[in-house]
Amino acid sequence: MPVVIQRSRLKTSLALAGVVLFLVAGWFLIRSEDPTGVLIGWVGIVVFGLFGVAGVAMILRRGPGLVVDDVGFTDASSVVAMGRVPWSDVVNVWEWKASSTTNIVVTVRDPEAYVARLRGPARWAARANVGMVGSPVALASTGLRISSGDLFELLSSRLSAYQERHPVGPDGDVGGRR
Incomplete structure (x- = not known):
């Protein structure tokens, strides 16, 4: 659900x-x-x-900021929003603290493919994210009705559930990812 x-x-x-x-x-x-x-x-x-x-x-902007489901999530939480990110592209989820803010970093298999989705200043910001944290997908709870701790728990648990259903194969691919 x-x-x-x-x-x-x-x-x-x-x-x-x-x-x-x-x-x-x-x-x-x-x-x-x-x-x-x-x-x-x-x-x-x-x-x-x-x-x-x-x-x-x-x-x-109208609509929800983030929708998380069994196959991935749709990020519309900021001006650097990534859109749809399937769990099959996600390597891990971790917290990055900068000053007094905690961001949730979602490490993806092909960061450049996600950077290429964006244009203008959003692309520059995504490239900066790759340089700072290794991934263009960094979510802040600042503009969302959720705490950063709860956001981290939600994404971590959904990624773990996906990985249990789709174990990594001997070639490193997750769940038959092509």
Whole structure:
């Protein structure tokens, strides 16, 4: 039976409030007479402006953020969402902690195939994920109505159940994957 996880407009709105604070701070830095402050202010406004646009896009997006079922999951949780990921492509699921945020990394067999699905800034972000964690599929519970611990448990248990039903063959293929 599929597990449907809705997006959290509250969490996304709170993140947008933080973005606004950084934009205001950037504006004040630009108004300073210090050339370093002006440079930092402009960089901050560009970066957090992009985060703001992405946050607004996520608030306006309709439908669930993540659907997990027996054959894989469909990720629509962020602007770097991967779409459908079958369990047969998944090697493992693990937690990656960066600062105060925990992301759930889903290591896939062919990361470049998943990067190729995306365009523009989403592709750049996916490539950065591959460089940092070895996979383009990194899920954050920030925009979802689930905690990162519960998200990790859900994905881990569904992957384990799939692997029990489809054991790895002698050639390393999972469950007859072609």
